[in-house]
Amino acid sequence: MDIEQKQAELIDHFVNQASVQKGSALGSVIVEATSHPSLFAFSEILAVSTVAELEGTENSVYLEVLQLFAHGTWSDYKSNSVSLPQLVPDQVLKLKQLTVLTLAETKKVLPYDQLMLELDVTNVRELEDFLINECMYVGIVRGKLDQLRRCFEVQFAAGRDLRPGQLGSMIQTLSKWLGTSDNLLISIQEKIKWADMMSELDKKHQKEVEDRVEDVKKSLSLKADVDFRGLEEIYSEPSGVMDYEEDRSRPKRRRHPMA
Structure with missing residues (x-):
């Protein structure tokens, strides 16, 4: 469950x-x-x-x-303990758990010093045991204990009951977030449209380049074919025999004796 x-x-x-x-x-x-x-x-x-x-x-x-x-929080109870009945141990534990949730509502990085002060914890070991055993294992928060920086990094925290007057503030915050999300969505759609247009232009340019390359290839192929045919005609002509036959058919000139 x-x-x-x-x-x-x-x-x-x-x-x-x-x-x-x-x-x-x-x-x-x-x-x-x-x-x-x-x-x-x-x-x-x-x-x-x-x-x-x-x-x-x-x-x-x-x-x-x-x-x-x-x-409220544990600090609220201490401030009003005179007018309130003494809490049983289970109530003290519950109120301290709820205090962690309240702190996590406004900050995602909770310093150990602040937590120890709010929870009446005297040392880091006791604080970390409380956060692990009474908060994270219970499932009301998830996060990371950073001993080097002496802080608790909140990744998830269960919500508490809305305080009187908090609903209007929350609606205003959500409305603002919704407006920001709508503007972001419009911006993303415009960028997608621009990207699609640039993609189409790139495809068109690529097609033009490919067509020009193909035309050049055809032109070079045609020129090479013409040049080859010309050389073939030259080398296939029987010019040597023709010259010899023409030479035999001509009357020989007599040589005049030299004086």
Whole structure:
């Protein structure tokens, strides 16, 4: 089962659980959802009416915890730990995993120093073990650990829940990307058209050259044939016999005696 399908099944499960609970009873459902090792999206649970009704009540802290896991980071929890309940170890691990995803949204090269600060990790070995065992093996990120440059190069990162107001920004970004893609496509089509035209011109030029070469060959062949026939006629004429016969038919001149 791939991670997307498993996520969808877990979301459906917890949405159904949250729909039949109210008030403080939702606390256990939220703790279980935010502790589950395979669940990293919570917006659907936030949208459940019984969960939304926690706002402004004595049990609103459970809603705040769920909002933290949907949009926040480990640093956000530390900044508000006084007003939030203490997290269980599985929740701490989950929130740190989600923190890596948040950092990967804006940067594709994450310095070790930044990661150690955000995750409360004290040394490089511990950080690399966390990235390998708790992030890459789980399938939420893929990347390369660069010990020489002390950074993590992100190749893939799973998306998190959209923050309030983030949808409009994302639509604007996608619209801009779409416009850029359309312009790029037009440019590529024009280059293809130009290349096709140049190819046709090259073929036409090549054909003209080949025709001229063929004409020259024919001309040279014809000239060589004419020259050869001329030489053949010259060498085949019986000029020696003709001269001798003509010489015999002429009257001989008498020689006058010398005085």
